[in-house]
Amino acid sequence: MTTPPAHDPACIFCRIIRGELPSRRVYEDDDLFAFHDIHPIAPVHFMIAPKLHVESLAQCGPAQAPLLGKMLAKAGELASGQGLADGFRTIINTGRGGGQEVYHLHIHIVGGPRPLGAMLPRQA
Numbered sequence: 495m496t497t498p499p500a501h502d503p504a505c506i507f508c509r510i511i512r513g514e515l516p517s518r519r520v521y522e523d524d525d526l527f528a529f530h531d532i533h534p535i536a537p538v539h540f541m542i543a544p545k546l547h548v549e550s551l552a553q554c555g556p557a558q559a560p561l562l563g564k565m566l567a568k569a570g571e572l573a574s575g576q577g578l579a580d581g582f583r584t585i586i587n588t589g590r591g592g593g594q595e596v597y598h599l600h601i602h603i604v605g606g607p608r609p610l611g612a613m614l615p616r617q618a
């Protein structure tokens with residue numbers, strides 16, 4: 495397997511992470527970048543992406559485990575910071591069959607009153 499590029503100049507998320515395109519940033523550290531989705535599907539909808547260009551979960555293996563862990567481990571703290579102390583959904587779309595639109599790995603964090611509407615169990 496060839497080593498993926500650290501950054502792909504044709505990738506829209508790489509360009510956002512490098513500040514070449516605007517975004518509404520939620521969080522940034524050495525490895526991660528989180529920003530609001532431009533087409534939110536719920537009152538709160540942001541994404542956590544690695545700074546490294548990794549296409550999708552399908553390209554991940556044991557070598558990416560620490561990075562994947564870091565992405566998930568940050569979700570609760572960032573969601574709370576966005577007002578989602580009550581809970582949130584995490585979504586990772588993978589590949590064509592998974593409806594992935596942007597081929598730079600990311601976790602969607604979705605929440606707010608009735609996120610995703612009918613997909614959630616009915617409230618009592």
Ligand code: AMP
Pocket residue numbers: 506515517530531532533534586587593594595596597
């Ligand atoms: P996915 O289907 O998981 O690949 O989701 C990609 C997401 O990126 C979609 O929800 C888009 O609305 C979002 N998106 C695309 N371009 C931008 C952008 N320039 N800034 C923020 N979000 C974006």
Ligand code: ZN
Pocket residue numbers: 501502505506507508509546547548597598
């Ligand atoms: Zn990228």
